[in-house]
Amino acid sequence: MTERTRLYRHIAARFGDARLTIELVPKTSWYSNVRSHVSEAEWDRLRKPVQRRAKSQCEICGGRGPTHAVECHEIWRYDDDTYVQELMGLTALCPACHAVKHFGRTYTRGRADEALQHLADVNGWTEEVAADYIALVLELWRLRSEVPWRLDLTWLTEHGITIPERDPAKARPPDA
Numbered sequence: 001m002t003e004r005t006r007l008y009r010h011i012a013a014r015f016g017d018a019r020l021t022i023e024l025v026p027k028t029s030w031y032s033n034v035r036s037h038v039s040e041a042e043w044d045r046l047r048k049p050v051q052r053r054a055k056s057q058c059e060i061c062g063g064r065g066p067t068h069a070v071e072c073h074e075i076w077r078y079d080d081d082t083y084v085q086e087l088m089g090l091t092a093l094c095p096a097c098h099a100v101k102h103f104g105r106t107y108t109r110g111r112a113d114e115a116l117q118h119l120a121d122v123n124g125w126t127e128e129v130a131a132d133y134i135a136l137v138l139e140l141w142r143l144r145s146e147v148p149w150r151l152d153l154t155w156l157t158e159h160g161i162t163i164p165e166r167d168p169a170k171a172r173p174p175d176a
């Protein structure tokens with residue numbers, strides 16, 4: 001078992017019942033943002049049923065944002081043995097939960113404290129537990145960023161969307 005798999009299992013065993021989790025896209029996955037690779041019409045077709053399902057309420061905490069009630073978030077699953085990053089679907093999240101999901105980006109925007117507090121509140125954790133969890137997922141992200149990931153976008157093709165070949169001109173760092 002790799003160090004990465006061991007760490008993933010440790011996090012799952014200790015924090016597996018968390019309602020709100022952090023999902024950091026590895027640096028070595030450059031195709032993480034579906035939205036920038038599909039047309040606006042296609043994105044709307046994917047997004048609208050999710051927003052309808054959520055009825056403008058966060059699918060994790062039930063909250064709403066002040067400007068945008070909910071935002072669309074891509075759910076990925078990482079197989080640490082086969083290096084496959086699989087798109088599982090979309091979910092509607094309030095901006096506070098969404099900021100926790102993309103903790104790396106939130107941190108660079110100087111909003112880490114707010115995100116840590118929201119993570120603790122939603123999961124019923126102390127700030128210390130939330131900080132422990134954050135340290136572990138950052139370590140997992142570092143390990144996952146050392147290996148190349150292969151994308152499985154079957155979910156998109158099942159929704160009638162053809163993904164263009166990866167265009168290096170469009171490549172940009174993922175939303176960690």
Ligand SMILES: [Zn+2]
Nearest residue numbers: 058061094097
């Ligand atoms: Zn929320």
